[in-house]
Amino acid sequence: MKITSIHTVPVRTPMREPLVWPGGTRLSASGLLVEVHTDEGIVGIGEAPGPTLPTIRTIIDAELTQFLLGQDPLRTEWLVHRMEEFTRNWSRIGAYAISGIEIALLDLKGKALGVPVAELLGGFCRREVPVVGYLFIDEPEANARKAAAFVDAGYSELKLKVGRDFGQDHDTIAAIRDEVGSGVKIRIDANMIWSVPAAIKWIRGLEKFDLQYVEQPVPDFDVAGMATVRRAVGVPIAADEGCTDIRSALELIKADACDVFVVYPSEAGGLTRGREIAALAAAAGKWCAIGSWAELGAATMANAHLVAGSSNFPFASDTHYPLQELDVLTESLEMSNGFISVTDAPGLGVDVDRDAVERLANIQVRESVFYDDIQGEAPRVGQIV
Structure with missing residues (x-):
């Protein structure tokens, strides 16, 4: 079997409502659909x-396709290695x-081969992959209602964006705790917004709410600062923007x-490299969770296969999927009781709806994940507040 062509299509879906986080406001989710065609008629679907999708698309179309055409697609590690060497700089x-x-x-x-991707990543450790109920910056009462709706739908872990105002963060978490009780896990994500002393001050002020962990409280480049925060607080610390690759x-x-x-498999260079990060973490006594770039259905299911094939993802995976209006799959992913099911269907187990791809390739909606308020003062990472 040989690869005959690579097709790429950027697609975009509106969010059900604006998603406010420390760095801006997200109005859409986007992804580059990737198809690998072969001379035997088998087509692989990726996302x-x-x-920056225009740049990513150019890299695939103008740079990486040369290493794929005419090659055996089953030599996955070899092909990935060749592309990694080419993009080293x-x-x-x-x-x-x-x-x-x-x-x-x-x-x-x-x-x-007639097997699911999870089998290619080591075999099933679980069939049901838990996902978080994702909450963004909003009034305390509004987020408490959203949290309750997630819990009523079967979710047992919640994630909340924080970092713009301590009083609002405190009141929001308090309202959520009052609404959902102590049995639901709550993690918070500051997206690098705090300096080291600010992070220590804010986290200590929120410890009483029994937080599952705090994501990336300080800038990604400040590894020593992250270690200082971790030693100074009584809440586990997670590396998000600071954990991109091996x-x-x-x-x-x-x-x-x-x-x-x-x-993030997207940042690590794929599911295999993501699994290698999880193996490193396990060897060092660290645990893992999946992060979200607001993936559409194909990449969301790919992430679920990674978790299904690893023993070191004990936390629910991040996903924006329930917050997105549309998708490119023939059947939308079901998140029943806060879980995604990974079946024995070959590959990812999903199919692409061509009409949906065409629609989502032509949707016009603002895409500006970072610093969306271009008329106001842009947020800064590492603030002393």
Whole structure:
């Protein structure tokens, strides 16, 4: 079997409501759909979410396709290695493109061998993958109602964006706790917004709410500062923006800077590299959770296969999927009782709706994940507040 062509299509869906976080307001979710075609008619489906789809698409179409055409698609590790070597000098952005291709290659291999992707990643450790109820910055009462709706739907873990105002964060978490009780886990994510002293002050002020963990309280480049925060507070600390690939995971381990790795297969360069980060974490006594770039259905299911095939993802996975209006799949993913089911269907077990792809490729909606309030003062990371 040989690869005959690579097709890419950027798609976008509106969010059900504006999602406010420390760095801006998100109005849409977008991803680059990647298809790997072969001379035997088997097509692998992948998705590359990321910060700049035009650049990621150009990398695939103009740079990486040369390493794929005419090659055996089952040689996944070899093909990924060739692409990683080619993008070594610009590996951070190259990883997003490689991830979309690698997911498509694994989907293709699973279809060719008649096994699900989770089997290719080590075999099933679980069939049901838990996901978080995702909450953004809003009035305390509004977030308490949303939290209750997630819990009523079967979710047992919640994630809340924080960092703009301590009083609002405090009151929001208090309102959520009053609404859902002590049995529901709550994690918070500051998205690098605090300085080290600010992080210590704010986290200590919120410890009484029994937080599951705090994500990336300080800037991603300040590994030593993250370690300082971790030693100073009584809440587990997670590395999010600071945990992008295997090398950054090693630096976090060396500094003993966190308790949890938030793993993004899109940033790591694919599901295989994501699994390797999880293995490093396990060896160092750290645990993992999946992070979200607001993936559409294909990448959301790919992430679920990674969790299903690993023993080191004890926390619910991040996902924006329930907050998105549309998708490109023939059947939307079901998150019953706060879980995604991973079946024995070959590959990812999803199919693409061509009409939906065409619609979502032509949707016009603002896409500005970072610093959306371009008329006002842009947020800064590492603030002393």
